[in-house]
Amino acid sequence: xxxxxxxxxxxxxxxxxxxxxxxxxxxxxxxxxxxxxxxxxxxxxxxxxxxxxxxxxxxxxxxxxxxxxxxxxxxxxxxxxxxxxxxxxxxxxxxxxxxxxxxxxxxxxxxxxxxxxxxxxxxxxxxxxxxxxxxxxxxxxxxxxxxxxxxxxxxxxxxxxxxxxxxxxxxxxxxxxxxxxxxxxxxxxxxxxxxxxxxxxxxxxxxxxxxxxxxxxxxxxxxxxxxxxxxxxxxxxxxxxxxxxxxxxxxxxxxxxxxxxxxxxxxxxxxxxxxxxxxxxxxxxxxxxxxxxxxxxxxxxxxxxxxxxxxxxxxxxxxxxxxxxxxxxxxxxxxxxxxxxxxxxxxxxxxxxxxxxxxxxxxxxxxxxxxxxxxxxxxxxxxxxxxxxxxxxxxxxxxxxxxxxxxxxxxxxxxxxxxxxxxxxxxxxxxxxxxxxxxxxxxxxxxxxxxxxxxxxxxxxxxxxxxxxxxxxxxxxxxxxxxxxxxxxxxxxxxxxxxxxxxxxxxxxxxxxxxxxxxxxxxxxxxxxxxxxxxxxxxxxxxxxxxxxxxxxxxxxxxxxxxxxxxxxxxxxxxxxxxxxxxxxxxxxxxxxxxxxxxxxxxxxxxxxxxxxxxxxxxxxxxxxxxxxxxxxxxxxxxxxxxxxxxxxxxxxxxxxxxxxxxxxxxxxxxxxxxxxxxxxxxxxxxxxxxxxxxxxxxxxxxxxxxxxxxxxxxxxxxxxxxxxxxxxxxxxxxxxxxxxxxxxxxxx
Ligand code: MOS
Numbered sequence: 231x232x233x234x235x236x237x238x239x240x241x242x243x244x245x246x247x248x249x250x251x252x253x254x255x256x257x258x259x260x261x262x263x264x265x266x267x268x269x270x271x272x273x274x275x276x277x278x279x280x281x282x283x284x285x286x287x288x289x290x291x292x293x294x295x296x297x298x299x300x301x302x303x304x305x306x307x308x309x310x311x312x313x314x315x316x317x318x319x320x321x322x323x324x325x326x327x328x329x330x331x332x333x334x335x336x337x338x339x340x341x342x343x344x345x346x347x348x349x350x351x352x353x354x355x356x357x358x359x360x361x362x363x364x365x366x367x368x369x370x371x372x373x374x375x376x377x378x379x380x381x382x383x384x385x386x387x388x389x390x391x392x393x394x395x396x397x398x399x400x401x402x403x404x405x406x407x408x409x410x411x412x413x414x415x416x417x418x419x420x421x422x423x424x425x426x427x428x429x430x431x432x433x434x435x436x437x438x439x440x441x442x443x444x445x446x447x448x449x450x451x452x453x454x455x456x457x458x459x460x461x462x463x464x465x466x467x468x469x470x471x472x473x474x475x476x477x478x479x480x481x482x483x484x485x486x487x488x489x490x491x492x493x494x495x496x497x498x499x500x501x502x503x504x505x506x507x508x509x510x511x512x513x514x515x516x517x518x519x520x521x522x523x524x525x526x527x528x529x530x531x532x533x534x535x536x537x538x539x540x541x542x543x544x545x546x547x548x549x550x551x552x553x554x555x556x557x558x559x560x561x562x563x564x565x566x567x568x569x570x571x572x573x574x575x576x577x578x579x580x581x582x583x584x585x586x587x588x589x590x591x592x593x594x595x596x597x598x599x600x601x602x603x604x605x606x607x608x609x610x611x612x613x614x615x616x617x618x619x620x621x622x623x624x625x626x627x628x629x630x631x632x633x634x635x636x637x638x639x640x641x642x643x644x645x646x647x648x649x650x651x652x653x654x655x656x657x658x659x660x661x662x663x664x665x666x667x668x669x670x671x672x673x674x675x676x677x678x679x680x681x682x683x684x685x686x687x688x689x690x691x692x693x694x695x696x697x698x699x700x701x702x703x704x705x706x707x708x709x710x711x712x713x714x715x716x717x718x719x720x721x722x723x724x725x726x727x728x729x730x731x732x733x734x735x736x737x738x739x740x741x742x743x744x745x746x747x748x749x750x751x752x753x754x755x756x757x758x759x760x761x762x763x764x765x766x767x768x769x770x771x772x773x774x775x776x777x778x779x780x781x782x783x784x785x786x787x788x789x790x791x792x793x794x795x796x797x798x799x800x801x802x803x804x805x806x807x808x809x810x811x812x813x814x815x816x817x818x819x820x821x822x823x824x825x826x827x828x829x830x831x832x833x834x835x836x837x838x839x840x841x842x843x844x845x846x847x848x849x850x851x852x853x854x855x856x857x858x859x860x861x862x863x864x865x866x867x868x869x870x871x872x873x874x875x876x877x878x879x880x881x882x883x884x885x886x887x888x889x890x891x892x893x894x895x896x897x898x899x900x901x902x903x904x905x906x907x908x909x910x911x912x913x914x915x916x917x918x919x920x921x922x923x924x925x926x927x928x929x930x931x932x933x934x935x936x937x938x939x940x941x942x943x944x945x946x947x948x949x950x951x952x953x954x955x956x957x958x959x960x961x962x963x964x965x966x967x968x969x970x971x972x973x974x975x976x977x978x979x
Contacts, residue, residue, distance in 0.1 A: 280903025297354030341516025402571030410531020429478025451744020519587025558593025602954030628836035671963025681837030724791025748943020883948020
C-alpha cells in the first residue's frame with residue numbers, strides 16, 4: 231500500500247547551502263560565540279512568584295563573592311531612558327504596556343527577570359546568583375486558562391480599533407445554522423507550546439562609547455532590533471549596530487526584543503564592559519514567548535450533499551496581564567471555504583503569565599487545527615470522504631474579500647497529494663484498516679497562510695574580478711536565505727552561483743524586514759531580483775558604450791549571459807565579459823541599490839499560499855501509542871527558488887506539526903503559576919525515531935501577481951494543518967476524536 235514513487239526530480243539542480251560547510255564544521259559564529267575582549271558574564275535571576283512585589287533584595291553576599299562586578303536590579307539599574315519615571319508607590323502597568331525590565335518592584339509572572347549578576351566568569355556569576363536573597367509579598371495570581379475562561383473579553387485594542395480584523399464578524403444569514411440539514415459542534419483546545427530552537431537566545435552587548443552600542447543578539451530582525459534598542463536607549467539609529475548572522479532556529483521566538491536583551495545592554499552600561507548573557511533551557515520557557523493556550527468552538531452546518539451552509543468559529547487566546555497578543559486564530563475560517571454564512575468571534579484572556587508571541591504558523595496553525603478537525607467530523611457525519619467534502623466547498627474566489635485569488639492551485643495540491651499518498655485506498659469506516667495488529671488511520675487537512683511582502687532594499691555589486699556581492703539586512707533563521715538569494719542573483723546576472731556572495735544579518739546593510747511571516751523570499755527576493763536586474767542593465771549600458779562594442783546594436787531581449795560573458799544573441803560566437811566592461815571603464819566595481827514593494831495589486835487580488843497534508847498513523851489498540859508512518863505534504867507557494875532548501879523547510883514544518891499534534895505541551899502548576907516543563911525531559915518534541923518518511927511536493931507555478939519573482943512564502947504553511955491531519959488520521963484509526971492537543975496515550979485508551 232505504501233507508495234514507493236519518489237518525489238519528482240528537481241527541475242534544475244538545487245544549489246547546496248552556501249553556508250552549509252560553515253555550519254557543519256562549526257565555523258559559523260553564533261551570537262554567544264563572538265570573541266570579544268574583556269567580556270563579562272551575566273546570569274539572570276527570575277521571579278519565583280507569579281504575582282506580587284519584591285520586598286527586599288539582599289545582594290551583599292553576592293556582591294562580595296569572587297569575581298562579581300555587579301548585581302543589577304530595579305534598585306540600582308542605570309535605567310532605560312525611554313521608560314517613564316517610576317511612580318511611588320509602584321502602580322501596575324495598564325494593559326498594552328510592553329514589559330519594562332528592572333523597572334519597579336512589581337511582579338507580573340513567574341520567571342520575570344528581577345536581577346542580573348555580572349562577573350568575570352560564568353561560573354562566578356552562577357555561584358553569586360545563588361547567593362542573592364529576594365523576598366516577595368505575594369498576591370493571588372490567576373494562571374489557569376480553563377478556570378478563568380469566563381473572563382475572556384474583546385481585546386481593548388480591538389474595541390478601540392473599529393477596522394480591526396478581530397472585531398466580531400458576521401456574513402450572510404444568521405438563521406442558516408439552525409436550519410442546516412446536518413450539523414456539528416465541538417470545542418478544540420491547544421495547550422501552551424514553546425518554540426525550543428536548538429540554539430538558546432543569547433546576547434553579547436558592547437558599548438563602544440557612551441552613545442554607541444553594538445549587540446550580537448539572537449533575533450529574527452536586525453533592523454527592527456536596531457530600531458527598538460535605539461528607541462529604548464534614546465540613541466540615533468545609526469549608533470546602534472545589531473549583528474545576527476547565524477541563527478540556530480527561532481520559529482518566532484526572535485521577532486521581538488525581549489527583556490533579557492535589554493537587561494544585558496543595561497549591565498554592559500553599568501559595568502562598562504562587554505557583557506554576555508545566554509538563556510539556559512529553563513529560561514527559554516519564560517523569556518521569549520510561546521504559542522498561547524487557546525480554546526476554539528466551531529459549529530458547522532451543511533446540506534446532506536455536503537455543501538457548507540454555515541460556519542461559526544469562536545476562539546479564546548491567552549495573553550499576559552500587561553499586553554494583548556492577538557493571533558489570526560479565527561481568520562482563516564472566513565477565507566478558506568466557499569460558505570455564504572460565516573461568523574467569527576475572538577476573545578482574549580489576561581492571565582498572570584508572560585506575553586505569548588508568534589510561533590510558526592501563528593494563529594493559522596491554531597485555527598486550522600480546529601477548522602480542519604471540524605471538517606473531518608462533518609465529513610464523518612455526512613458519510614462523505616473528507617477530501618471530497620473539501621473539494622465540494624472549494625473557494626474559487628476569496629469569499630471574505632470578494633476578490634479573485636492572485637493564484638490558487640489547491641485542487642492541484644489535493645490531486646498530487648492524494649495520488650502520491652494513495653488516498654483512494656482509504657476505507658471510510660474508522661477502525662476498519664489494520665496491519666500486524668495495529669490500527670491504521672489515514673487523515674488529511676488543508677493549509678493556508680496569508681501572503682506578506684514588506685518594502686525591502688538590496689544592494690548588488692559587480693566587482694572588477696567578476697565576482698558579485700549582494701547585501702540586504704535580511705536574516706536566515708534556518709531556511710537557507712543566503713542560498714536562495716545567491717541563486718536569484720546568479721540567475722539574473724548570468725554568473726555562476728560560486729561567484730556570488732550574499733551578506734545578511736547585519737543592521738548596517740540595506741533596510742529589510744526581519745525574517746517572519748514567511749515574507750523573506752517574497753520581499754527580499756524581489757529586492758535582490760530588482761537590484762541585480764538594475765545592475766545588469768547598468769553593466770549592459772556600460773558595455774554598449776565601449777568603442778566597437780558588439781552590444782551596441784544588440785536587442786536587450788536577445789542578449790544571453792552565461793558565466794559572466796554577455797552574448798548579443800544565443801547564437802553569437804563573440805562576447806564581452808563583465809570584467810572587460812569594468813576594466814575598460816576603469817571601475818573597481820559597479821553597484822545598484824533597489825527598493826522593492828507591493829503595488830496596487832494588493833487591492834485587486836487576495837493572496838495566500840495554499841497546501842495540504844496526508845498522514846498515515848498506526849495506533850496500538852493495547853497501549854494507545856501513535857506512530858506517524860507516512861506524510862505526504864503539498865504546497866502551492868508560487869515559484870520554488872531552491873527545491874532542496876524548500877523541501878527541507880516543508881519537512882521541518884511537518885515535524886513541528888507532528889510535535890504539536892502528539893507531544894508538545896507546556897504544563898503549569900497553577901498553585902505556583904510556574905511551568906513544570908522546563909527541559910527536554912519534560913517538554914517533549916519529536917526526535918528522529920518519531921519522524922517517518924516525509925514526501926514533499928510543490929505545484930511550482932509562479933504567481934504572476936504577487937511580485938517579480940512569482941514566489942510566495944513557505945515557512946508557515948509547512949506547519950499549518952499538520953496537527954489536524956494527524957488528529958484526523960488518529961480518529962480514522964481508532965474511532966476516537968481527540969480535540970485536546972497533544973494526542974497522548976491517556977486520551978486514547
Ligand atoms: Mo514566524 S512565527 O513569523 O517566525
